[in-house]
Amino acid sequence: MFKSTFFILATIFCLVILADGTKYRDCQNVKSEVNDAITSLEISGCEKPPCKLRRGTTTFLHETFIPNRNINQLKTSVKAILLNLPVPFIGVDNVDASKDIYTTDGQKAEWPLIAGREYHYNNSFAVEKFYPTVAPIVHWALVEGNDVVTCFLVNARIV
Numbered sequence: 181m182f183k184s185t186f187f188i189l190a191t192i193f194c195l196v197i198l199a200d201g202t203k204y205r206d207c208q209n210v211k212s213e214v215n216d217a218i219t220s221l222e223i224s225g226c227e228k229p230p231c232k233l234r235r236g237t238t239t240f241l242h243e244t245f246i247p248n249r250n251i252n253q254l255k256t257s258v259k260a261i262l263l264n265l266p267v268p269f270i271g272v273d274n275v276d277a278s279k280d281i282y283t284t285d286g287q288k289a290e291w292p293l294i295a296g297r298e299y300h301y302n303n304s305f306a307v308e309k310f311y312p313t314v315a316p317i318v319h320w321a322l323v324e325g326n327d328v329v330t331c332f333l334v335n336a337r338i339v
């Protein structure tokens with residue numbers, strides 16, 4: 181019991197250390213054949229983590245990425261990691277992201293996405309009033325099947 185509690189605390193401590201310091205980082209713990217393709221990331225109202233997600237408001241996300249192979253479709257994989265446990269972000273996790281992908285001139289992307297071209301992923305999500313005021317690490321990936329195409333982790337705080 182003591183041992184496992186210590187292990188969990190140590191893991192949380194490591195995650196916090198790793199996730200701190202930079203605006204975001206690659207999801208190196210995620211098994212993937214595709215390297216992280218993100219070239220820039222903006223989260224509204226979040227110059228610097230932890231990102232304050234205000235309940236009853238909408239947060240906007242803008243990610244620029246360059247896939248290194250052609251992509252036929254994208255889905256989200258969005259988890260809030262709390263006490264080292266990934267909890268699916270209801271309504272945002274496991275939804276089609278294909279409609280949210282744009283070319284550099286702001287047009288809807290044509291599919292498949294082409295390797296080496298730059299694309300934009302724009303999304304917004306509601307921070308519901310009933311969310312508990314917790315401080316998760318948000319894990320946000322775009323996946324094709326089991327392959328992670330883009331992924332980032334960011335410290336957040338629901339306020």
Ligand SMILES: *[C@@H]1O[C@H](CO)[C@@H](O)[C@H](O)[C@H]1NC(C)=O
Pocket residue numbers: 222240241242282286287300302
């Ligand atoms: C995506 O979001 C960025 C930053 O908010 C904005 O400048 C851009 O116009 C958006 N693009 C589309 C197609 O909505």
